[in-house]
Amino acid sequence: MAVSFKTAINPGQASPSPLGSYSHALKVGNLLFISGQGCRDPKSGIEAGLTFDANGAVVAYDIEEQTKGVLENLRAVLTAANLGFENVVDITVFLADMNDFQKYNGVYSRYFSMENPPARTTVQVAKLPGRNYIEIKAIAAFAD
Numbered sequence: 001m002a003v004s005f006k007t008a009i010n011p012g013q014a015s016p017s018p019l020g021s022y023s024h025a026l027k028v029g030n031l032l033f034i035s036g037q038g039c040r041d042p043k044s045g046i047e048a049g050l051t052f053d054a055n056g057a058v059v060a061y062d063i064e065e066q067t068k069g070v071l072e073n074l075r076a077v078l079t080a081a082n083l084g085f086e087n088v089v090d091i092t093v094f095l096a097d098m099n100d101f102q103k104y105n106g107v108y109s110r111y112f113s114m115e116n117p118p119a120r121t122t123v124q125v126a127k128l129p130g131r132n133y134i135e136i137k138a139i140a141a142f143a144d
Contacts, residue, residue, distance in 0.1 A: 011080035016040040032140040038132040039069030047131040061133050063100040067107040070136050087140040093122040096133040
């Protein structure tokens with residue numbers, strides 16, 4: 001049975017398919033709750049910025065490339081809802097290693113250089129899904 005107070009937003013092929021049973025985003029009232037975005041390429045399904053050994057194991061990652069991938073996936077979800085980065089009011093960033101903060105923040109700052117950037121929380125986590133070293137979830141607001 002569908003719940004009438006919320007509407008799912010699906011960016012289709014512009015964003016990677018969810019890795020589980022969740023919506024890319026839900027519109028509730030004038031807010032859009034966006035699920036955590038990783039850096040998987042929507043077409044290939046491969047995470048950005050990885051270096052592999054001969055056996056296919058990750059030996060290095062580029063947090064700047066991963067951050068760009070995450071933010072482009074976030075952009076795809078916002079675009080599907082007819083919103084942009086200027087509509088984002090709150091962001092939670094999950095880093096696998098807080099030592100990546102300065103590099104991720106440099107990329108992030110280019111996307112959120114507006115006069116009133118969103119509120120933000122950044123935390124280090126033990127492990128993220130897939131081969132992501134960063135994940136970002138957000139809340140955006142629709143104009144009245």
